[in-house]
Amino acid sequence: MMKKILVVDDDPAILEVIKIILEDSNYKVSTSKNGEFVKTIDKNLPDLVLLDVLISGEDGRDIVRKLRKNSATKQVPIIMMSAHPNANKGAYAAGADDYIPKPFDVDELLEVIKKNIVKN
Amino acid sequence: MVLKTASLGKSTSGKFASEDDFLLYKYLVESAPSAVIARDMNGIITSWNKASEELFGYKAEEAVGKHFSLIVPQDNPNEINKIGRLINRGMQIEDYETVRVRKDGKKIHVIARIYPLIDKHGNIIGTAAFDRDNNDKKKQRDREKYLLKAQTILSSTLKYNLALKKLAKLFVPELADWSAIHMVDETGQPQQLTVAHIDPKMVKWAEELQKKVRHQPRDPNNATYRVIKTGKSELYPLITKAMLDATVKKEEDKKLLEKLQLKSVMMVPLVSGKRILGSITLVSSNEGKYYDKSDLQFAEEIGRLAGQTVENARLYLDAQDEIKKRKRIEDRLRASEVRLRTIFATVADGITVFDENAKVVFVNKAVAEASGYLSPKNMVKSPLRWTKSLKVVDESDKPINIKDLPGRVAALKGENSEKIVKSINAKTGEEKWAMVKASPMIDSDGIIRGSVSITHDITQAKELERRKDDFIGIASHELKTPITSIKGFVHLLKKEHKEYERSYNFLDRIDKQLDNLTELVQDLLDISKIKSGKIVYKTEKFNISEIVSEVISDLQLTTDTHKIVLTNGVRRVVRGDKDRISQVLINLINNAIKYSPDANQVDVNLVGIRKGVRIDIKDYGIGISQEEMDKIFDRFYRVKDTKGKTFPGLGIGLYLSREIATRHKGKIWADSTKGNGTTFHLSLPAKR
Numbered sequence: 191m192m193k194k195i196l197v198v199d200d201d202p203a204i205l206e207v208i209k210i211i212l213e214d215s216n217y218k219v220s221t222s223k224n225g226e227f228v229k230t231i232d233k234n235l236p237d238l239v240l241l242d243v244l245i246s247g248e249d250g251r252d253i254v255r256k257l258r259k260n261s262a263t264k265q266v267p268i269i270m271m272s273a274h275p276n277a278n279k280g281a282y283a284a285g286a287d288d289y290i291p292k293p294f295d296v297d298e299l300l301e302v303i304k305k306n307i308v309k310n
Numbered sequence: 311m312v313l314k315t316a317s318l319g320k321s322t323s324g325k326f327a328s329e330d331d332f333l334l335y336k337y338l339v340e341s342a343p344s345a346v347i348a349r350d351m352n353g354i355i356t357s358w359n360k361a362s363e364e365l366f367g368y369k370a371e372e373a374v375g376k377h378f379s380l381i382v383p384q385d386n387p388n389e390i391n392k393i394g395r396l397i398n399r400g401m402q403i404e405d406y407e408t409v410r411v412r413k414d415g416k417k418i419h420v421i422a423r424i425y426p427l428i429d430k431h432g433n434i435i436g437t438a439a440f441d442r443d444n445n446d447k448k449k450q451r452d453r454e455k456y457l458l459k460a461q462t463i464l465s466s467t468l469k470y471n472l473a474l475k476k477l478a479k480l481f482v483p484e485l486a487d488w489s490a491i492h493m494v495d496e497t498g499q500p501q502q503l504t505v506a507h508i509d510p511k512m513v514k515w516a517e518e519l520q521k522k523v524r525h526q527p528r529d530p531n532n533a534t535y536r537v538i539k540t541g542k543s544e545l546y547p548l549i550t551k552a553m554l555d556a557t558v559k560k561e562e563d564k565k566l567l568e569k570l571q572l573k574s575v576m577m578v579p580l581v582s583g584k585r586i587l588g589s590i591t592l593v594s595s596n597e598g599k600y601y602d603k604s605d606l607q608f609a610e611e612i613g614r615l616a617g618q619t620v621e622n623a624r625l626y627l628d629a630q631d632e633i634k635k636r637k638r639i640e641d642r643l644r645a646s647e648v649r650l651r652t653i654f655a656t657v658a659d660g661i662t663v664f665d666e667n668a669k670v671v672f673v674n675k676a677v678a679e680a681s682g683y684l685s686p687k688n689m690v691k692s693p694l695r696w697t698k699s700l701k702v703v704d705e706s707d708k709p710i711n712i713k714d715l716p717g718r719v720a721a722l723k724g725e726n727s728e729k730i731v732k733s734i735n736a737k738t739g740e741e742k743w744a745m746v747k748a749s750p751m752i753d754s755d756g757i758i759r760g761s762v763s764i765t766h767d768i769t770q771a772k773e774l775e776r777r778k779d780d781f782i783g784i785a786s787h788e789l790k791t792p793i794t795s796i797k798g799f800v801h802l803l804k805k806e807h808k809e810y811e812r813s814y815n816f817l818d819r820i821d822k823q824l825d826n827l828t829e830l831v832q833d834l835l836d837i838s839k840i841k842s843g844k845i846v847y848k849t850e851k852f853n854i855s856e857i858v859s860e861v862i863s864d865l866q867l868t869t870d871t872h873k874i875v876l877t878n879g880v881r882r883v884v885r886g887d888k889d890r891i892s893q894v895l896i897n898l899i900n901n902a903i904k905y906s907p908d909a910n911q912v913d914v915n916l917v918g919i920r921k922g923v924r925i926d927i928k929d930y931g932i933g934i935s936q937e938e939m940d941k942i943f944d945r946f947y948r949v950k951d952t953k954g955k956t957f958p959g960l961g962i963g964l965y966l967s968r969e970i971a972t973r974h975k976g977k978i979w980a981d982s983t984k985g986n987g988t989t990f991h992l993s994l995p996a997k998r
Contacts, residue, residue, distance in 0.1 A: 201791045207798030244787060273790035293794040293828055296801040
């Protein structure tokens with residue numbers, strides 16, 4: 191069964207290109223341009239969340255914390271992305287499982303996803 | 311003297327009732343303790359008793375029939391007339407103190423009663439004088455008067471040298487013909503302070519003699535020296551020519567001494583308790599005055615009196631000096647205190663002074679106000695009250711213990727300390743940033759007396775920094791966002807054009823440019839952070855040859871024009887930030903490739919050096935001229951190629967690399983000649 195990845199970023203171009211890249215690699219992709227998804231994520235749990243550190247002013251780390259507090263999403267693998275050079279420190283602290291800097295190397299991105307995604 | 315009207319009565323007739331009466335009378339007169347001298351109207355001595363003989367030295371045969379002036383000293387001729395006049399008026403004189411002269415020339419003091427002798431008709435026919443030796447009593451009284459005078463002189467002024475000079479003059483002529491006072495100087499030598507004589511010419515002459523007659527200062531034959539050393543007085547009641555000859559050898563000096571006419575000499579010390587301050591010398595040139603033991607005792611008493619007075623005067627003057635000195639110091643201290651207070655009050659920075667027990671002893675207005683007190687005084691009184699309203703944290707928002715604030719512990723141990731702190735007002739939430747620096751206060755003996763802490767408000771600077779950081783964060787995010795999606799699309803395109811060599815190449819070149827762009831953006835970020843000193847360096851130990859190999863293999867993938875060759879490797883352990891050092895190596899090797907477009911090799915060499923390791927990166931490219939060599943490490947400097955065109959890039963790679971090298975306590979430099987390749991060297995401290 192195809193694995194599901196949720197990509198969250200406030201830049202539409204990035205959302206689009208990642209969607210294409212991931213779908214090319216046989217993932218099912220859903221996207222969100224802000225943190226609203228947290229409210230409805232229970233209904234459709236992804237196998238991995240790819241989340242930008244800064245989403246229209248909202249701190250991605252807070253979103254991670256919220257997800258971790260929710261028992262349904264506590265275990266979902268979360269990978270954070272950021273252009274911010276030192277954001278990785280805060281990412282792990284907030285509860286993310288991995289981190290990839292922007293701009294990323296596509297092969298590297300696919301590697302990290304493979305490493306962290308929920309295994310069956 | 312006391313004058314009374316004579317009341318002898320009229321019973322005398324000049325004749326005695328009987329022979330027995332006469333004999334009795336004669337016997338009484340003869341055995342009277344006082345000298346009884348009867349004179350006629352012409353002053354001729356008619357009666358002279360045994361006491362008279364003893365007192366005056368003349369036997370009765372020698373005196374009777376002679377004029378009364380025999381026993382009156384030459385220098386008082388008027389006395390006879392004076393007395394005569396009084397007697398003729400029928401007065402009797404009692405308690406008359408006067409001076410008589412003995413057969414041997416010695417003057418004596420007597421106290422006399424003089425009565426008129428009246429015949430039966432009431433006519434005055436002569437005088438009867440009853441003289442008693444008043445010498446001792448007189449001497450005693452004189453001495454008491456003397457001491458009083460001496461005391462008055464001595465206590466008249468604190469300038470004791472002046473007083474002593476006056477005292478020397480006092481001695482002359484009553485006590486001596488010559489007087490001299492010597493005082494002990496700092497080296498313990500007697501120095502003549504003053505010489506007195508009734509004739510000022512003699513004084514001058516004596517002072518010159520003093521200069522001529524060179525006594526060995528510590529000569530035990532020098533009597534003055536002896537007296538001062540031993541504190542014992544010396545008496546020479548009679549000085550003979552033989553004694554003088556023994557003292558002085560030269561003929562001319564002998565003549566000088568003779569002129570001094572030393573007949574009788576006494577020397578007493580000026581003492582105060584056990585301290586000998588000087589000596590008094592008294593000389594009599596008069597054969598009528600030879601000093602005896604009682605004279606010496608009297609002189610000693612004066613010596614003690616003078617000594618004590620001088621000592622007291624000195625002590626008093628010393629105390630005055632001390633007080634004046636202290637006052638001057640106090641005034642100076644007060645003036646500088648005023649200056650300091652003004653400085654402290656005016657300065658915008660906070661100044662806090664702690665004593666050696668970390669107790670606040672001083673704060674200036676700036677600190678007090680910043681801490682929420684009404685006045686510095688209030689703050690010194692309750693130095694910890696501010697902790698209730700202000701929370702103090704460090705740059706990571708961690709609360710700081712009061713003890714750790716600079717000035718309290720480290721500084722008192724002798725260390726300088728500094729901290730950046732943030733204070734948060736519990737009520738208003740207002741945040742302020744400050745740089746607090748403290749140093750110990752060490753006195754001239756090296757003892758820590760306390761500490762001074764300076765608080766410099768950096769809230770504005772911090773705000774600026776925060777805004778810059780925010781800007782950098784936002785800018786970097788904004789710049790990298792479009793690059794991210796472009797890279798993604800280029801990747802997709804490359805996948806679709808794998809078969810189309812030309813398109814694929816173009817896309818690949820686009821991809822590389824995007825990487826360049828990313829690097830530039832990152833460099834820009836880094837540079838801004840260097841300026842604010844914010845780059846955080848990790849500290850870890852790593853093997854330098856490992857990361858050199860890693861970098862070489864990574865970079866080899868990015869170039870097919872150049873071969874990167876590791877010509878030598880050594881194993882060394884470096885302490886620092888692995889990523890940053892890799893960044894430097896990447897920068898240097900990339901530069902090597904970039905600046906040798908016509909070459910095909912870059913050599914990397916690892917060399918172990920004393921206490922460290924050196925990495926050499928050699929290219930065979932355009933080289934760097936001498937004048938450019940100084941500038942290549944500058945920010946934004948870009949080297950020009952042989953055609954004068956600059957190479958692309960922001961030119962901050964070397965600047966950053968140098969920063970990183972310096973932070974690791976290493977060095978970067980280069981050797982090159984224009985047109986002939988360059989070798990960059992990076993040295994780092996390392997261990998085996």
